[in-house]
Amino acid sequence: MPLIAGLAFSGLTTDSPISIVLLSTSDPSFVQVSSSTLGEDLSATAKSLFPSKPVSIRLALPSFLDRPTRKPILQAFKKAELEFPELAEVIQLAHISITTKDHTPRNEILFHFSPTFAICRLVSTFVEEGIRESTPLKQTTVTFDALSPDINAIIAQFVESAQATLAADEKHGTKIERIIVVNPNITSTEATLSTWNQHQQSPIKLVTIGFPSVALEAAKTALNFYESDRRLVIPHIPVIYRIGIVNADGFVYAFIPRHLVVPQSHSATFTTSKDDQTQATVSVVIGESPRGEENLRVGQLVLRDLPKKAKGGLAIRVTVDVNDVADVSVTAEDVESGLSEKTIIRNFLGERHWDELLEALETYELNEEADVGNVNGGLPE
CATH class of the missing domain: 3.30.420 (Nucleotidyltransferase; domain 5)
Incomplete structure (x- = not known):
């Protein structure tokens, strides 16, 4: 299951x-x-x-x-x-879980309490036809020095500063409708409740949510x-970033250029880069830099037990297939002996590598497509 x-x-x-x-x-x-x-x-x-x-x-x-x-x-x-x-964010999911009805813009305060910190956020939320829009107005992160911080005091202090923020700019109104706390153990004294509500004509509603929710x-x-x-069935989707492999010289040979529509299948033949080379490594990368190290490596296969020959004596055919559900299969085959290896990279074009991809792409200035390498290039050991 x-x-x-x-x-x-x-x-x-x-x-x-x-x-x-x-x-x-x-x-x-x-x-x-x-x-x-x-x-x-x-x-x-x-x-x-x-x-x-x-x-x-x-x-x-x-x-x-x-x-x-x-x-x-x-x-x-x-x-x-x-x-x-x-x-996703803890406080965002907590907010979504209890925001089920349409309503006009209203001010709410969200808290996420952990053993070592508190996140406090003031938002203005609008829900129409099930679509929720929240505009952040103020956020503070408090780090705890004490083992047992005064949580109610932290809430009261942020509520007071949030009310001051709203009073200084009445664009979103001055009333706070609700306080949402991700921590089921929050309790409130009359004094704290009085502090929360002293500037309001109607009481602020307190909602607590546990982490299981x-x-x-x-x-x-x-x-x-x-x-x-x-x-979602998409017969043709564009490749956002180039898909390539890294040659022995450290440069990228592009198999699937940027913006090409998939499904696609492309092959190229490479040679060994050293004398008596008994294995060839195929590193699969995405990105735009001509240098392999400046792209994101998302897969690798090693073709082993190759017969020993002089540099350039072996012909290794590499095939890259991208199907219509964004899976990429890479096959490397010794043309003479038929020896081969294959790897499959699932959901290659989806969100699974997004953080890493952005980090890799930010290490250099994005260039237009640069296909460095050729079918006579060598593969590293």
């Missing part, structure tokens, strides 16, 4: 709680909820969370994470040989995307 996984991370320090929800792609009644804690090795933790490998994973993470901070999380899932996860929303959205992808 193919599974969809939603995970909510309360924090990113060792022993921080993780909520896990598994849904089924074939059984709408199947819902499995569990919990774990973050170990020192995130890869080992990720591998231990699931009874079988999910076909899709969505992570709910703290909203302050930038791409360099997310990178080790994504690499840990790749190392655990799991599906490359989609990412956030994980459930993550799983639901992952399932929706998964089912949409399966229903």
